[in-house]
Structures are given as C-alpha cells and as structure tokens.
Amino acid sequence: MSPNQKRKWTSAKKRAVEILIEQRGDKALQDITRADAVAYADFWEGRTIAEGISPSSANKNISHIGGMIRAVDKRLKLGLDHVFGGTRLEGGRDGNRSPFTVEHIRSVILAPGALDGLNDEAKDVVYIVMETGCRPSEIVNLNKSRIKLGAEIPFIRVEAEGRLLKTEHSERDIPLVGMALDAMKRQAGFPRYFDNGDNLSATLMKHSRKAKLLPKVSEDTPLKKRPKYGVYSFRHSLKDRLKAVECPEELTDELIGHATGKPKYGDGYGLQLKAKYLQSIALAPG
The missing domain is CATH 1.10.443 (hpI Integrase; Chain A)
Known part of the structure; x- marks a missing residue:
C-alpha cells in the first residue's frame, strides 16, 4: 500500500466511525445493535435524497463499519453479531461510467x-x-x-x-x-x-x-x-x-x-x- 493509499484508506474509515458516533453515540463493539446499523443506513439514505450523495458513496461508509467489525471479530473471536449485514442501499453501482462512442x-x-x-x-x-x-x-x-x-x-x-x-x-x-x-x-x-x-x-x-x-x-x-x-x-x-x-x-x-x-x-x-x-x-x- 502506497503512502497516499494508506492515508485515504485510513481517513475514510475514521470518518465513517466519526459519523456513526455522531448518530448513535460512542459504544463498545458488543453494544452496537441492529437498530444502530439500520439507523446508520437510514442516515445515509437520507443524505442521498437530501444532498444528492450517490448510493455508492453511502454504501462505502456502511461497508467500512461492517467490514471493520467483522475484521475485529474474526481476529479476536468475540462472537459478535454482524448487525450491518444487508443494510446497504439499493442502486449502489450508480458510479459506473457510460462508454464514449x-x-x-x-x-x-x-x-x-x-x-x-x-x-x-x-x-x-x-x-x-x-x-x-x-x-x-x-x-x-x-x-x-x-x-x-x-x-x-x-x-x-x-x-x-x-x-x-x-x-x-x-x-x-x-x-x-x-x-x-x-x-x-x-x-x-x-x-x-x-x-x-x-x-x-x-x-x-x-x-x-x-x-x-x-x-x-x-x-x-x-x-x-x-x-x-x-x-x-x-x-x-x-x-x-x-x-x-x-x-x-x-x-x-x-x-x-x-x-x-x-x-x-x-x-x-x-x-x-x-x-x-x-x-x-x-x-x-x-
């Protein structure tokens, strides 16, 4: 991973966590519930409607949180529920580009x-x-x-x-x-x-x-x-x-x-x- 890739990789995940804390409070991993996950997804869905953020961008933030929880759970064998599963927004591939003729x-x-x-x-x-x-x-x-x-x-x-x-x-x-x-x-x-x-x-x-x-x-x-x-x-x-x-x-x-x-x-x-x-x-x- 290059220095710039590492910076972007880190900052994107940090920002996703900051927004989760803003929306649902600073909780321990085992205290994050399905309701928290759904509310986080609803927050991002609201931004796609109100601010024009693409579903693809919203889904990246949802996936950052779910992916980090899964990674920590796997490494430490915490037995956590994967509460973010199935919370991604539909239409998340809208970032695909059309071809030039x-x-x-x-x-x-x-x-x-x-x-x-x-x-x-x-x-x-x-x-x-x-x-x-x-x-x-x-x-x-x-x-x-x-x-x-x-x-x-x-x-x-x-x-x-x-x-x-x-x-x-x-x-x-x-x-x-x-x-x-x-x-x-x-x-x-x-x-x-x-x-x-x-x-x-x-x-x-x-x-x-x-x-x-x-x-x-x-x-x-x-x-x-x-x-x-x-x-x-x-x-x-x-x-x-x-x-x-x-x-x-x-x-x-x-x-x-x-x-x-x-x-x-x-x-x-x-x-x-x-x-x-x-x-x-x-x-x-x-």
Missing part, C-alpha cells in the same frame, strides 16, 4: 486543440487510457522498469509494487499501440501524478467540463437513467470497441484487468495476440 472520441475529444488546456503528463495519460483501457492510477504509478519500449512488442507491465492494485486480476502486460505508444515514448513516468491519482482525476474532469468534451445529456432524462461520463468511460469504450472486432471475451477481460469468472489455466494470452486486437481498434496509426 468512437465517433465522440474522434470528433470531440481528439478534435484539434481539444486537449490543449492540459499539461503534457495529463494529456498523455488520456491517450494511453484511450488505447489501452488502463485505469489512470495504473498509468501514473508506472516506473521505468515497467515501461518496456525496447521489447519486440512494446508494452507496459501493471503489477503491485509498493501499492495495492484494484483487484488481483489487475496484474497484466499491455501492448502499446497507436497514440499510447507515442505518448509513452514521451514520458518515462508521471512524477506529477505519482501516487496522486485524485489530483489527475480532478484535472481531467475540470478540463473536460470547461472544454465541453463530455457528451450532452438531456435534462428530460430521468436522473437514475442518465449516463455518467468520466475518464473511466474510455475503459468501457475500449471494451465495446474490442467486442466490435470479435475479440474473445476472456482476452478483453485480461486486457482490462477484470475477472473472467472462469478458472485460469496457463499464462493467459500473449502480447502478440493482445497487440493484434488493440492495433485493429487503434484510433491513430501506430
């Missing part, structure tokens, strides 16, 4: 001058995310040893090194093609955003709104059905683009860093086959 990427995001307001590192992260489907945090935390430009097929290696990855399936090798290869040749790393992905996300979203790079959403669209766009929209877009060229689903999941839901045999797909499919959907010649 290829037409929107080409005509709006890649339009001449569209990214000129960004610094060089942020701009190149956009190109790499666009062509590889990597998470922005995976890119900005690369070091020189994991950028393999001299390989027969240039690639980047995403692996845990001093920090936690999103999932166990996140470790993977990803070929560089098109604009991603050009961008990576310009950057030996991303010191401005290393272990500081939140700053990058804020920079990209601020520019996207200012430059009107996000697809327009009709105000008549019901709130729950409105598509949500952000940097992660490039990941979902890449998945759609790979599907359009009949890339095997397991290979797509391996590129994206998702679980396949199937037992893994062997070392997965090689760089050559990965590069073949990524090159076939490249948004610029590589």
Whole structure:
C-alpha cells in the first residue's frame, strides 16, 4: 500500500466511525445493535435524497463499519453479531461510467486543440487510457522498469509494487499501440501524478467540463437513467470497441484487468495476440 493509499484508506474509515458516533453515540463493539446499523443506513439514505450523495458513496461508509467489525471479530473471536449485514442501499453501482462512442472520441475529444488546456503528463495519460483501457492510477504509478519500449512488442507491465492494485486480476502486460505508444515514448513516468491519482482525476474532469468534451445529456432524462461520463468511460469504450472486432471475451477481460469468472489455466494470452486486437481498434496509426 502506497503512502497516499494508506492515508485515504485510513481517513475514510475514521470518518465513517466519526459519523456513526455522531448518530448513535460512542459504544463498545458488543453494544452496537441492529437498530444502530439500520439507523446508520437510514442516515445515509437520507443524505442521498437530501444532498444528492450517490448510493455508492453511502454504501462505502456502511461497508467500512461492517467490514471493520467483522475484521475485529474474526481476529479476536468475540462472537459478535454482524448487525450491518444487508443494510446497504439499493442502486449502489450508480458510479459506473457510460462508454464514449468512437465517433465522440474522434470528433470531440481528439478534435484539434481539444486537449490543449492540459499539461503534457495529463494529456498523455488520456491517450494511453484511450488505447489501452488502463485505469489512470495504473498509468501514473508506472516506473521505468515497467515501461518496456525496447521489447519486440512494446508494452507496459501493471503489477503491485509498493501499492495495492484494484483487484488481483489487475496484474497484466499491455501492448502499446497507436497514440499510447507515442505518448509513452514521451514520458518515462508521471512524477506529477505519482501516487496522486485524485489530483489527475480532478484535472481531467475540470478540463473536460470547461472544454465541453463530455457528451450532452438531456435534462428530460430521468436522473437514475442518465449516463455518467468520466475518464473511466474510455475503459468501457475500449471494451465495446474490442467486442466490435470479435475479440474473445476472456482476452478483453485480461486486457482490462477484470475477472473472467472462469478458472485460469496457463499464462493467459500473449502480447502478440493482445497487440493484434488493440492495433485493429487503434484510433491513430501506430
């Protein structure tokens, strides 16, 4: 876990506990009841209605408390009731992003001058995310040893090194093609955003709104059905683009860093086959 990951991990849980104490009092673990858990969930549901907080954010706070109680109970064998079970709010996956269409990427995001307001590192992260489907945090935390430009097929290696990855399936090798290869040749790393992905996300979203790079959403669209766009929209877009060229689903999941839901045999797909499919959907010649 990196220093920034540890700080965020700790502060989020501390804040969840502080709010629980504010709502239900400072109690010993064994004195926390189902009524306390339901009241805490109701508090967060009220905030989603009154303040527009997403169910996903509310559920994180509920899960922080339940998870910590389970962890302490397991370690110390206290025999506690897991009173927070089943208290998460419905609709907690509303944070998922909708994909950009290829037409929107080409005509709006890649339009001449569209990214000129960004610094060089942020701009190149956009190109790499666009062509590889990597998470922005995976890119900005690369070091020189994991950028393999001299390989027969240039690639980047995403692996845990001093920090936690999103999932166990996140470790993977990803070929560089098109604009991603050009961008990576310009950057030996991303010191401005290393272990500081939140700053990058804020920079990209601020520019996207200012430059009107996000697809327009009709105000008549019901709130729950409105598509949500952000940097992660490039990941979902890449998945759609790979599907359009009949890339095997397991290979797509391996590129994206998702679980396949199937037992893994062997070392997965090689760089050559990965590069073949990524090159076939490249948004610029590589």
